[in-house]
Amino acid sequence: MSNELTFYDRQMLEHWLRSSQSLREISRVMKRVHTILSREIRRNGENREKYRADTAQRLHEKRKHKQHKGKLDKHQELKEYIVEGLKKEWSPDVIAGRLKNDRPKELKGKTISHESIYHYIYNKDGRYEGLYKYLRQGQSKRHKRHTRKGSKLAITERISIHARPAVVRERTRFGDWESDSVIFSNQRTALSVQSERKSKLIRMHKVVSKTAEETKYALIKTIESLPSEMFKTMTFDNGGEGAKHAEIRREYGLETYFCDPFASWQKGGVENANKLIRQYLPRSTDLSKLTDRDIYEIQEKLNDRPRRCLGYRSPNEVINRVVL
Numbered sequence: 423m424s425n426e427l428t429f430y431d432r433q434m435l436e437h438w439l440r441s442s443q444s445l446r447e448i449s450r451v452m453k454r455v456h457t458i459l460s461r462e463i464r465r466n467g468e469n470r471e472k473y474r475a476d477t478a479q480r481l482h483e484k485r486k487h488k489q490h491k492g493k494l495d496k497h498q499e500l501k502e503y504i505v506e507g508l509k510k511e512w513s514p515d516v517i518a519g520r521l522k523n524d525r526p527k528e529l530k531g532k533t534i535s536h537e538s539i540y541h542y543i544y545n546k547d548g549r550y551e552g553l554y555k556y557l558r559q560g561q562s563k564r565h566k567r568h569t570r571k572g573s574k575l576a577i578t579e580r581i582s583i584h585a586r587p588a589v590v591r592e593r594t595r596f597g598d599w600e601s602d603s604v605i606f607s608n609q610r611t612a613l614s615v616q617s618e619r620k621s622k623l624i625r626m627h628k629v630v631s632k633t634a635e636e637t638k639y640a641l642i643k644t645i646e647s648l649p650s651e652m653f654k655t656m657t658f659d660n661g662g663e664g665a666k667h668a669e670i671r672r673e674y675g676l677e678t679y680f681c682d683p684f685a686s687w688q689k690g691g692v693e694n695a696n697k698l699i700r701q702y703l704p705r706s707t708d709l710s711k712l713t714d715r716d717i718y719e720i721q722e723k724l725n726d727r728p729r730r731c732l733g734y735r736s737p738n739e740v741i742n743r744v745v746l
Contacts (some may be wrong), residue, residue: 427454427462427482432475435459439470494542500532504539508556511701514539516730558697577680579668583657583688586679590655593620596744597654600692601641603632603663604699611709613717614640614663615699617692618652621744622729623737624695626721628714634665641670649745655679659686698724 427435431452438448445463449456466481467473494501503526507517514536522533543553590598596618604613604626612632616625625644629636645653655677658664667678681688702720703709728734 427458429475429479432462432466432478432482435462436473436475436478439463439473445470494534494538497532499528500534501542503529504534504542505551505553508543508553511556511558513558514543519730558701577660577662577665577667579671580680581678583679583681586655586657586677590619590657595654596620596741597652598657599644599653599655600657600689601637601664602659602686602689602692602696603629603637603661604696604703605632605705606703606707606709607705609709613699613703613709615692615695616641616644616656617695618737618741619691621737621740622691622695622732623741624698624721624724626699626717628709628712628717632661632663634663637663638666638669645670645674645676648741650674652741652745657681657689659689695724698727 431454434452435448438451441448443451445459446456449459452459462478463470463473466478494504503521504514504517507520508514512520517539518534518536521529525532543557589595598619599616600619601614601616604615606612610631612629614627614629614632614637617623625647627640627643629640641656653674653676656667656670657679658667659681660683664678664680667680670676671678687693699720702723703712722738725738726736728736732740
């Protein structure tokens, strides 16, 4: 039997305390260890004459649900370091890694995980401070992963991502790309985005709708922007915009692969690229007001941004060593 008393137990205890029975006799009637009842009276009622079930329950719930201070509430210097990093547009993962590898003297012995930083950002205090606004997506609520819906459209000649060569997963060569669409609120206009896995190079094109035909032309623009040897594979999710992949495969000689249903995270490179794009183009953006030149300038801002995974070189710096 649990040592924790219920409200009914407390009501019974109040009833029996009004009798002349001893606490040990009450414990036998209630089938509770008498030391538990003794502690209950001492903590929530002072003595048996003053004990009231409703007051005891309220005190118990207040104690049970009392919020304990987290690490950032206890250590102001650590909190200031993290907030400063967020304002620099560093992700919680980068902040945690930087703290571990290059810790300031005033934070000696202090560490924190990226999940703890996310937890603080999205708890009551963090939301009040608006810290979520410094994240790439700027969402006021943290969304669960892997919640996007799959497409009901049948895609012919579809080859599973599990048949993709291991070298693609290992990112040891150039020429393996991933494709996705970025959509915006209350409009058909979208972005077709491609990302090269090894260099993190991004290509993005405005399309009038998220259709297979429009996506095919966007893919052609991407393919023709670089030498042909820079295109070996293209990986899609199960959205209908990839339905004309076989035409691209036959015309340009690159292999095409598809993620498992409901598993677009398997093409994590372009998914991460989409998060970077959202920093400049949130979902509420009216894409019709942006020209192709505007889109290109955002694309090149991202391609000129140093990346930790590239040894703090930019995608353009990496790719230029290969194609120039």
